[in-house]
Amino acid sequence: MTVRTSEQLDNRGAPPDSPGRPSGPSSRRQAWRSRLYRFDVKGSPYLYVLPFFGLFAVFGLFPLVYTAIISTTAWSPRKPGSEDVSVGLDNYGKLLSDDNFHNSLINTFGIGLVSTVPQLLLALGIAHLLNYRLRGRLFLRMGVLVPYITSVAAVALIFNQIFARDFGLLNWVLQPFMDNPLDWRADKWSSWLAVSTMVIWHWTGYNALIYLAAMQTIPYELYESASIDGASKWQQFWHITIPSLRPTIIFTVIVSTIGALQLFAEPFLFDTTRNSNGGPEREFQTVVLYLYQQFWTNGRYGYAAAIAWTLFLITVVIALVNFLLVRRIRSADD
């Protein structure tokens, strides 16, 4: 519809040359004007989107391509001239047999699972509660959202004290049940739990508000007719709320999965090894933390770039799988 109107306007602003009018400077000015007008309508939109695409090309797209190029070199800032040493796909070959990389993949997926699943289930429950008719609605929503405005760094440092082996708050609470204070960093399961707790605490309220927004678009009549038909509250939640939320749930699953694959600050700050090992035996070293260690601590640009590109490909594959699953579910519905 907008297409037609803008073309109409186009003609209105650029009147066809009237044959009766004498040609001269005024008609030339008019021609110039109409050209200016046509540029304004047809061309200027590109100028408005240019700042975004221009800067994105320089600071988003180009670095991504350049990462691929660096990943085929032996570049290290400690060896001058090494940026020109091409090693083909050797870095990727090394990755395939790198136990530390495999370990970081397992940690990333493990922590991702332990943090994403409870987080989204909790968020769903909280959203359901917030969807009741409540007094002090704004206060309750703000209370739930406080963790979101707390920085990841602050979250990690506060939970560092809570999960500290010596005189940590949680070990004090657990004291009656434990013989010795638990060293949360020394085991895979306990460190995953600690890191996941930070992620869950930080993001649950945010996701709850997203679910709440979607819940509020569900027509109340659906619930009314369901309860007339004798459906219990639980049945209503299961058969009306959840199916209506499906697009939103899929959206949050994709966003949280991508976020989980990028996990860095929480394990980085939870670490006490000071060299980004992610625990004494790399118990919670995620892929991005390993990437940071190779890039920053070890100065292996080429190898780190290979890690970055591999993770990028994994992210794309997972996003695609998600997307295909969604389409499958949708077409099954029709």
Add this chain to the structure above:
Amino acid sequence: MALGTTRRRSPDQARWGTYAILFAIIIVSIFPLYWSVVVSSRDQSAIGRYPPPLVPGGSLWDNLEKAFEQGNFGLALTNSVIVAGTITIAVVFTSTLAGFAFAKLTFRGRGGLFAAVVGTMLVPTQLAIIPLYIMVTQWFGWSNDLRGVIVPALVSAFGVFFMRQYLYSAMPTELLEAGRVDGASTLRIYWSVVLPIARPGAAVLGLLTFITYWNDLFWPLILLNTQNPTVQVAIANTRSGIEVDYSLVLAGTVIATFPMLIVFLVLGRQIIGGIMQGAVKG
């Protein structure tokens, strides 16, 4: 747009059990922040003792002062305001401009370009960290320089998407047509028609952007050192040394969190509205 949501019919009235659970959740939400105040108001020795103190003590100011000096927090806070503020203004401006074009103007390739914007939202930028570091430090010479933090963040795919969705529904297309009939250029229409209409949406985008970059850690951590940190870099650096002095570390987190808490208390309604609005339209 108050809360950005329309309530069709009131759902069921909440019972006391609902309130009880919600209050429990809110206590869990707030407790870590409360705990950071408790720890930072005590001496290190009081924290290293069982049972730990559960109410604030009297050393809050002392610890804040000490953390302020040791962590270079005066400069860090200024830097964070400059970084988050500049990025916010730029993102709001570039996003409103592009969002307007995508929402209301017709041009060839619009659909494809907008799909590209949505696609780039999913690209994790921290994977491009190595070239970004080389570009910013070696080509532009901005190592340990705030410009290196600011310039790569001047545009945001989410921002363009958000403003496009907002303007698409908030601005009647007739206004654009009327402006054209009156002989106004598109830029003129943008300035005197679009911007006033976009203001509520732009304010929400600005808030969300400010929060994001106030809290950003990964890239500033790589680019900036302790001599010239942002607040998040400063608190991340407080945990150096073998013996961690939690009173000082958490005093740092109190300093870093406090400004955002104030913003949240004043503008919480708008922030919540923005998150919920983005969710429904996205």
